[in-house]
């Protein structure tokens with residue numbers, strides 16, 4: 457195990473699969489045509505694009521005309537939200553509903569809209585990391601244009617009642633968008649039976665390449681363009697398509713969906729072993745619902761520790777994990793996701809996210825179960841906060 461890196465930060469990004477790499481290769485050399493060119497070389501690229509669109513549509517049960525390629529999950533989120541907001545405003549609908557624990561690609565887009573005069577309702581997340589369809593129903597108003605609720609949370613892995621929320625939105629005539637970046641390729645998605653109007657996905661979260669994603673937009677829901685220019689993506693997203701990336705994304709998603717059941721069975725087994733092993737550490741707790749969570753997600757708080765210290769110690773022992781989302785580790789603010797679950801600042805600071813993929817092995821899990829307690833002990837030894845807990849100066853939360 458020494459000198460080998462154990463990668464358990466798959467919610468931040470995943471390694472590309474051999475299938476995705478193989479699918480990409482021809483587009484780095486032989487198939488270089490611009491899909492908009494009418495000649496043979498261009499048309500080869502255009503056909504590849506068309507095939508990829510069909511494959512991705514098949515994986516989420518929509519029509520290929522409802523798929524728009526983007527530069528990733530963030531762009532898809534931005535486009536979906538801004539589009540519905542601006543079209544809604546024309547009809548006097550300037551209210552949007554979301555949750556307090558969305559990804560920043562959603563939250564920051566909504567902050568921008570608030571500055572422009574839109575009103576946003578942030579639904580509280582229950583302590584198990586789940587919002588209910590009933591919460592959404594109660595928040596809908598006459599002037600609500602959009603509900604955007606993530607499919608699965610990127611930090612605590614909880615899966616939201618998407619089909620039920622979609623049903624309520626459909627009945628109320630409100631557009632329903634879901635950021636499914638963590639869900640795509642990992643849990644079943646069917647935009648028809650789950651009543652989804654718009655959905656974002658990103659290739660690098662399911663063993664595809666970085667910098668490419670897709671937005672599904674149901675026929676009949678108007679879509680505004682963010683990037684002006686050529687007529688690519690039926691005029692909704694200008695710019696020469698990332699043909700190789702798109703083909704590779706389609707190959708990765710197809711593979712992930714074909715192997716979904718076997719992969720999640722494997723990951724759930726490893727995940728549950730890891731959770732049971734780590735909860736043996738004193739004053740620890742699992743964040744997010746134990747059952748309704750992504751097959752690969754483990755998120756645990758250790759009282760009297762700091763996520764950043766845990767990470768650095770784990771890294772020196774060859775374990776690559778995360779203390780929350782990759783986007784927030786640069787700041788020392790505790791994660792907005794853990795705070796939204798009602799955890800106090802002190803506890804939210806000491807959290808560790810271990811996100812597995814089907815590439816992880818039981819041997820790796822055993823090594824993590826052996827190593828984390830040592831690291832927690834080391835970090836607690838130098839923590840004045842832990843000291844105060846031990847002497848009774850501060851009361852234990854967990």
Ligand SMILES: *Cc1c(COP(=O)(O)O)cnc(C)c1O
Nearest residue numbers: 528529530559561610637638658
């Ligand atoms: C990673 C992630 C994104 C951002 O996707 P990019 O392709 O990196 O822009 C958005 N939402 C969620 C839930 C994510 O996990």
